[in-house]
Amino acid sequence: MxxxxxxxxxxxxxxxxxxxxxxxxxxxxxxxxxxxxxxxxxxxxxxxxxxxxxxxxxxxxxxxxxxxxxxxxxxxxxxxxxxxxxxxxxxxxxxxxxxxxxxxxxxxxxxxxxxxxxxxxxxxxxxxxxxxxxxxxxxxxxxxxxxxxxxxxxxxADQIMVNNIRLITEFYNKDAVYDKYSYSKHLIAIKEIELDLSQTIIDKDRLDEILEEFHYE
CATH class of the missing domain: 3.40.1350.10 (Trna Endonuclease; Chain: A, domain 1)
Known part of the structure; x- marks a missing residue:
């Protein structure tokens, strides 16, 4: 108790x-x-x-x-x-x-x-x-x-934005990055990539677009 x-x-x-x-x-x-x-x-x-x-x-x-x-x-x-x-x-x-x-x-x-x-x-x-x-x-x-x-x-509270922030800030520290998708979330979390998180649902398809835009290898 x-x-x-x-x-x-x-x-x-x-x-x-x-x-x-x-x-x-x-x-x-x-x-x-x-x-x-x-x-x-x-x-x-x-x-x-x-x-x-x-x-x-x-x-x-x-x-x-x-x-x-x-x-x-x-x-x-x-x-x-x-x-x-x-x-x-x-x-x-x-x-x-x-x-x-x-x-x-x-x-x-x-x-x-x-x-x-x-x-x-x-x-x-x-x-x-x-x-x-x-x-x-x-x-x-x-x-x-x-x-x-x-x-x-x-x-x-903007639910889409809250969920996006929660998901991407798990990878704020670069030590947490383990693949290309977590890397793209890291870049968003440290705001090297600027997105309107209230409009964009950060799913796999959107991350693929981001990786293409930034020429991730």
Missing amino acids: ARRMSDRSKQNLHMGEGKGKDYVPYIMTPEFNSLGTTSIIKDWKTGRSIHCMSQGEAMWYYLLRWNDSNIDIREQFPLDNKITVKIADKFGIKHPQSSVHVMTTDFLVTKNDGSLHAYSVKADRNLNDRTIELLYIEREYWKYNNVPFDMLYATD
Whole structure:
């Protein structure tokens, strides 16, 4: 049975701290019973394990990470409890679980200019009243910190692009290349070959076309 760690234990372990390959998410998938929705993705640039709590988070991680203007993504990022409690009190919202509970944001993205952008991911726009209340606290938190905050919905994720990114980034590192098809995926993954992955299904026929275009021997 999955066992949730206490906030004190997480803080003692420095979870929610670090950047890049050294970041440790505040919530990890082993803390939840397996329902087929959580997943761990290997970041193709740093090798770090990315802990996604839903299929929507996994899809949007691929899309956000593929964008080269996003140089770091910290998932399950902890919010300062003192601030979230003040926001909840100010607007008459019940703080989740208890006044010592640490809320998190699904993704905190660092842009290539050093700025930050926070995102919350939901399955769709059908949100209940309690979820809206918690999102309000989250939004006000990032507003207080002068960080843009936006919603992302699984239903808006481009499935073709997500699947293409997932398949080609397996070969981001050249050591993973073993034949001409994996080599062509490597070239796409490192963006030596530029394709609109939202329009192109990367199947064997398309890879043959790419190999011909680049005169692969």
